[in-house]
Amino acid sequence: MNRRWSALIVGGVLVLGACGQEDAQPAEEETDVADHEMDKGDHNADDTAKEDEPESSSVDSADAPEAASGTASPLIAQGETTSFVFNEAGEFPLHCNPHPTMKMTVIVEEGASMSGEAAVEMADLAFSESELTVAPGTVVTWTNQDEVEHNVAFD
Ligand SMILES: [Cu+2]
Structure with a gap:
């Protein structure tokens, strides 16, 4: 009895663990990709703003x-x-x-x-x-x- 229960519990933990990992990893990757894209967007916005600041008058002129x-x-x-x-x-x-x-x-x-x-x-x-x-x-x-x-x- 003890062995069976142990086996069942271990098996259940493994299955849960496997499922959990499978579910968790793609989710993390998606989150990472989203974060990187957001970071890129932020950096681009910052870079553009910094480049524009010194020549704000010509930016106004263009607009x-x-x-x-x-x-x-x-x-x-x-x-x-x-x-x-x-x-x-x-x-x-x-x-x-x-x-x-x-x-x-x-x-x-x-x-x-x-x-x-x-x-x-x-x-x-x-x-x-x-x-x-x-x-x-x-x-x-x-x-x-x-x-x-x-x-x-x-x-
Ligand atoms: Cu007036």
């Missing part, structure tokens, strides 16, 4: 929407910026939606001396330039210095 009649930026608060890229030659009159007296015109001309990036301040309810002439492809960035919100809206 800047193209200036076009009828297009408007969101309202920006004090200290915030908004950018547009001017790819087409021509005149781009614009205003601020909450303050229609705030007006300026961006003139895009082939061969203009200002190219690449240009900056305009919004201060004391006015644009710092009434006219700004830039070469095609220039990204113009507006910075709001006022306590009230402004935006850039193309006529």
Whole structure:
């Protein structure tokens, strides 16, 4: 009797152990794979963020929407910026939606001396330039210095 019980118990333990191992190992592998994939994703995200940080202005430039009649930026608060890229030659009159007296015109001309990036301040309810002439492809960035919100809206 004792031997049989022992044999049954040992056999049962072996079967349980075998089943447990078979079940556990694939599960662990799947978990490991998932973890590695998640790690890779995290590392990639970190690397991208680190690479982008030093040249955040050019990243903003790349993200800047193209200036076009009828297009408007969101309202920006004090200290915030908004950018547009001017790819087409021509005149781009614009205003601020909450303050229609705030007006300026961006003139895009082939061969203009200002190219690449240009900056305009919004201060004391006015644009710092009434006219700004830039070469095609220039990204113009507006910075709001006022306590009230402004935006850039193309006529
Ligand atoms: Cu305004």
